[in-house]
Each structure stands twice: as C-alpha cells, then as structure tokens.
Amino acid sequence: MSKPVRVRFAPSPTGKLHIGGARTALFNWAYARRHGGTFVLRIEDTDPERSTKEFERAILEGLAWLGIAWDEGPDIGGPRGPYRQSEKYPQYREIARRVVAAGHAYPCFCSTERLDALRAEQESRKERQVYDRRCAGLDPALAARRVAAGEQAVIRFRVPPGETVCIDHIRGDVRFSHEEVDDWVMVRSDGSPTYNFCVVCDDVEMGITHVFRGEEHLVNTPKQVLLYRALGQPMPEFGHLPLMLGTDGKKLSKRTGDTALQDYRDKGFPRAAVVNFLCLQGWALDGTSVLFSVDQLVANFDIKDVQKAGAIFDPEKFRWMAGEYLRQEATETLADHCAPFVVGAGLCGADELARRRAWFLEVVKTEQARIQTYGELAPRIAYLFQRDDAVAWADEAAARKHAHAAQTLRDYREWLAPRVGGGIDAAALRDASKAWAQERGLKLPAFFQPVRLALCGVVNGADLFDVMALLGAPAVLARLAHGAERLAS
C-alpha cells in the first residue's frame, strides 16, 4: 500500500497571496482531499527583509476565504511543526552540520570579489556561470578549523557526478545530468539557510509525499533532489504546475490585470467563481464543463490531468464566469453579498439598508442580470441615494442632443403626476408612457434618454420604469422638474 498522501503549500509572506499561489494551494488541497491525505501549510519566511506578519495573515485569510482548510499549519500547529521556517534555525543548522560531516557539503571561503571575478571571466568566455569548486578539495579538518577560528564561509552542497530522474506527474519523468547543477549554497556566511536547503529539510521532516508547485521552481528541483539523496531520504513525487500567462502570452503581471487574490475578493467576485476559474488555469473537469463546484473538483481532481502548457489567464472570461455564478444566486443571498459594498461605497448605512430590505431586494433584482461582481452594484445604483436636486450627471451631452429635451421632461412630468399618486406600476406605466411619446411624435431615444438622465444621470441602465418604481413617485417627479430646469439653462 502506498504511503498516506501529505502535500503542502509553502508561501513566502513577502506579498499578498498571488492568484498563482492560490491555484497551487487549491490543487494541493484538492489532491489531499481526494486521497484522504493531509494538507500542510508552511510559511517560508527566511527572508527577514521582505517577510511580514501582515502578509502572512493576509495569505491565511485568503486561503480561508477560498474555503481551503489546512490540517497542519502555523496557527493551528500539528505533529510536525514548527510550520514557520524562521522558528527552525537550530534544526537547519544541525542538519547542515550533519551534511557537512558526511562529506556531502563543504565550507567555501571564496570571497565575493573572487566569485564576481570568476563569473565575469566565465561570462567573457561565454561559459555557464558556475562555482569552480576551488574549496571542494580542501582538507575537511583544516576547513573546520578555519571555520572554528571565525573565518567567513558559506556551506556549499557537493554535487556528485551522475544523472537523476525524478517523477513529475505533469511533465513526465524529468531526467537531468548532475553536471548541470552548480555546487549550490545551503547556508550563507551569516549562518542563514537558503530556500533550497530549508525546503528539503522541511519536506523531509514534514513527511511530504508530493510536491506540487509552480513551474518557476523547476530550476530548483535538481538541487533539491540531490539533497534528498545525500540525506538518505526518499524523494517525493513532483508536479510542476504550468505558468499562468496573460492574454498577451507573457508572464502574468499587474499590466494584464489584478494578480492578488485579495483584489478579486475586494471587487466582489463570488468565491465559487474564483475557485472554479483558478482551477481552470491548467485543469479541466472534462472536455466540456466550464462551470463546476468545489465538490466536483475534489471528487475528480488528479494531478496527472493538469496540462503542461502555459495557462492563459483571461480577465474577461473571469468576469464572465463571476457573472454566471452571481446570476445563479437567490436574490436574498445576492443582496447579502452586495450590501457590504453598498455600505462601503458610502451610499447608505448598514442599518438603513436593513430597514429598507424589501426595497433593496427589488433593487438587486433589477440589476442581477446586468452585474458581474458584487462590487459592481454600488456604482450602478448610486443615483438612488442621491438628492433629487443633485443627481450626478455623467451623460449630459447624450441627452442634450435631443431637441426640446427640457420641454419633453416638463410635459412628461405634467402628464405623469396625476397618474402616479397611488404608486408606480412599472408594467402599466411602460405601455402608457410609450404611447404618450408616440402620440407626440417623439422617437423613443428622444424620450428615454432625457428622462433617464434626469432620474439616474446616465442614459443607459436598468429598465426605466423599474427604475421609476425603485425611486418612487415623489422622487421621480422632483427629478423630472430639476432635470428640466437644468437642461433649459
């Protein structure tokens, strides 16, 4: 029987959770759940300059928001902790000592100047830039004495000759010759361990069976697998997830859209849409289904089905998908999701919105087919909260194009006033108003656009008569009057 699955997500808290990282976490988590395994969260905070507690908190929050629960991690602990690398320096030091003692690593005393000169020389000869192993042949006892006497040294891994094959479930078996691997630095001269060293120590100690991470780490894998060998530990199986690319085929960056998970949450992308869309970056449920639930992901996820080719991240498709999820929501739920954005935009207080719940549900229903994110509702309905004599006009020019626009508003208001005393019935008013406009020989845009401008400040949007019902008769009449005045001036 194969060993129980233990996978991990190992972010460095040097920034917000990147959408690529979120996808890595999702795939690892889904794999663990599918195989009844354990999902470990490990914080790789060995870069004291760039790592912060705030970023760590933001990453944990982001994962929790996605619905990913870790079984072991820095906040909940677990049998193989600590789960923060910064808390493990004594362990790393001890492992480094053992690796040196076994002859798999050695202290290197070469100065930065020497290494720079070496690199420059190799570059001028158009050679690969590698360490020339000057210190690899030093007598170990002598080297140890120099270190003990306080001489500055890094610890380099001694790459043995040969060839290694590692299992990669996405790329197939990856074979590499050790000649391609430099005698890499495990511990810096200030005693701090490097990324490649810590990762292996941790993955070994935490009993990680499968390492699924971004393709950008492929260059590190040979260094790491050689260390497993030196430690006499079984190698995990790998899966290097394809890069996420912008629609221009280049590496994802701010230029092609938001790259932090938090940005999507803050804009009000439905969580299920985010999970669904991120999983599509390299994986598919089957050949045809685009929309799938997290349960379907967990029931079907297999690392072998992840594609090798770069995944194109298309923000337009993402928005489309967000809209699809949002439209499936019950109006009540959608209202709950949109409310914080309405309050956050300063349109009204949470209490007021709660008091006007029935009205707000009508508002949400009116816009549900038109918005793609929860955040989009607020700017679209801002007009409902403005003072009747101070509606913000965005499309004034479009409405002014129509001759006699001010007069149209005045006449319409006069016709309307006696008809809306008992409230507004949108359907009845729609038919009657259109008939009114036609009788007066008005083309529909010449009627609709000025009226909409007066009521909402724009010339496009939700059905005009639904809008009137939401505003209520007094506001409609007041806005028509003010609109006429403003257009006449």
Ligand code: GLU
């Ligand atoms: N800490 C690394 C990163 O944030 C991940 C290392 C790994 O998965 O092996 O990219």
